[in-house]
Amino acid sequence: MYGVRGEMALWENLSFLADVGMLDPDAGDTGWAIQGGGLYRLPLSDFPVDVGIRGVLGYGAYGSSGCDVTMLDLMAGVLVSRTIDRLTPYAFVGFNYWKWELDVTDGGSDDGSETDPAIAGGVEFTVTEQVSVYGGLAHIDDLFFGLGARFRF
Numbered sequence: 001m002y003g004v005r006g007e008m009a010l011w012e013n014l015s016f017l018a019d020v021g022m023l024d025p026d027a028g029d030t031g032w033a034i035q036g037g038g039l040y041r042l043p044l045s046d047f048p049v050d051v052g053i054r055g056v057l058g059y060g061a062y063g064s065s066g067c068d069v070t071m072l073d074l075m076a077g078v079l080v081s082r083t084i085d086r087l088t089p090y091a092f093v094g095f096n097y098w099k100w101e102l103d104v105t106d107g108g109s110d111d112g113s114e115t116d117p118a119i120a121g122g123v124e125f126t127v128t129e130q131v132s133v134y135g136g137l138a139h140i141d142d143l144f145f146g147l148g149a150r151f152r153f
Contacts (some may be wrong), residue, residue: 002146003033013041017132019087021148023060031062039079045047054079066105073098075118075140092120096140116141124150 003021010016016038023031035058042051058073077094099113122136128153138144 003148005148005150006153007150013040013043014039017056019058019148023062025064025069028050029062029064031060033057033058035073037075045084045092049080049082052079052081053077054094068103068105069100071098077118086126088126090120090122090123090124090136092118092138094118114141122146 002024002140003019005017005019007015016036018036018102019034023027023033025031037054037056039052039054044051046116053076055076055104056074058075059071060073061068061070063069073096075094075096077092079090079092081088081090094116094117096118097113097115099111101109103109103113118138118140120136122134124132124134126132132152133146133148136145136152138146140144
């Protein structure tokens with residue numbers, strides 16, 4: 001997924017996020033995706049890394065080889081990060097539940113759901129106090145990569 005993220009912290013340890021982006025599930029077939037969620041940072045002041053609980057709900061759609069695919073996705077888990085100057089490496093471990101529906105152009109349909117372990121890692125680079133760029137890899141039943149920019153309100 002390639003996209004842009006808005007993030008807002010309403011309280012010291014609780015932030016909310018919203019993403020809008022483009023899916024590229026298989027070479028050349030693109031679609032769109034939105035997701036929203038939150039991150040609660042555990043108040044562990046003497047810990048060498050930041051630890052948080054993150055949950056995200058997403059929706060995406062794309063067309064591929066004579067069919068239309070829609071997906072609903074729920075991911076939850078633990079996020080660990082450490083800010084070193086302007087770089088923040090991070091790692092995520094959790095689970096991912098997704099449900100899909102496939103409508104074939106010539107008629108017929110299919111649907112299903114799956115729950116998988118989710119692991120991810122990446123790095124965020126702070127450009128200004130409000131703007132950063134990030135990139136990461138994730139494995140949720142398959143290997144994915146993502147690039148994006150974040151704006152903090």
